[in-house]
Amino acid sequence: MKIVFMGTPEFAVPSLQMLLSEGYNVAAVVSQPDRPKGRKRLLTPTPVKEVAIENGIPVLQPMKLRSPESVDELAKLQPDLIVTAAYGQILPKAVLDLPRLGCINVHGSLLPEYRGGAPIQRSIMNGETVTGVTIMYMAEGLDTGDMISRVEVPITDEDTAGTMFEKLSIAGANLLRETLPELIAGRIEAVKQDESLATYSPNLTREDERIDWSRSSRDIFNQVRGLVPWSGGFTLWQDEVFKVWSCRVSASTSDAVPGTVLACDMNGIEVKTGDGSIILTQVQPAGKKAMDASEFVRGGKMTKGTILT
Secondary structure (H helix, E strand, C coil): CEEEEEECCHHHHHHHHHHHHCCCEEEEEECCCCEEECCCCEEECCHHHHHHHHCCCCEECCCCCCCHHHHHHHHHHCCCEEEEECCCCCCCHHHHCCCCCCEEEEECCCCCCCECCCHHHHHHHCCCCEEEEEEEECCCCCCCCCEEEEEEEECCCCCCHHHHHHHHHHHHHHHHHHHHHHHHCCCCCCECCCHHHCCECCCCCHHHHECCCCCCHHHHHHHHHHHCCCCCEEEEECCEEEEEEEEEEECCCCCCCCCEEEEEECCEEEEECCCCEEEEEEEECCCCCCEEHHHHHHCCCCCCCCECC
């Protein structure tokens, strides 16, 4: 039996590694094109591509999977099953129809909630305490296919998008390990998604990163956690971007305007919010590296009464 695996970021790596360790025949890997990274903008292979190369597996990186050339290349492989995990492109019907066992996806949410490209980040930003992984048959819609199996994973206050990506990637690989034998044997009874319960998690934009100090302390805390470790949240200080990488909820009875700095000391930077306050514990001024807020405070450039916007 031949499997084609489609994936791009670190989230997909454990699933590919599981297939290889369990002895499945991965005929090829499909990943997004290499992108420039770092200050020098060096062309860098995707994490999934790196694993494929290490294991001698052919790698396809089409700009557009729906192009006739890409579909023909996949058809020549004659896959029995296509497995995807955070690939990054929607599979066209011509590809969905190729494998006799269908196309399945390892998705980082408990469908039908959080369909789309940023389910892990947005589940944290929305204050969810439980998320999970769903393996589903792929359909032409966005994460609308019938569900094969699911597993729940708790979200703690200590979790960030980064820690949850790691937890869910491992949970997804384990769920895939349990699911594949049943699928191959034809013992799967897939369940249709309840469309009335569907929610969406579109990819993040720059506006999602901006902190609105009139929101509740808990909302801001969740927002920052959901943006770490990639972008962090940001506000404006002296008309320049001032990033927030970690914070904790506090309480204040101050009637100051939201965004007002209430204290700058070794505990961090306390900022008034819509319902109390929040203490910034790791920050990054424009042009500087991320640092503990206590270190930044020692510079004495931000003072009590400063208003962040």
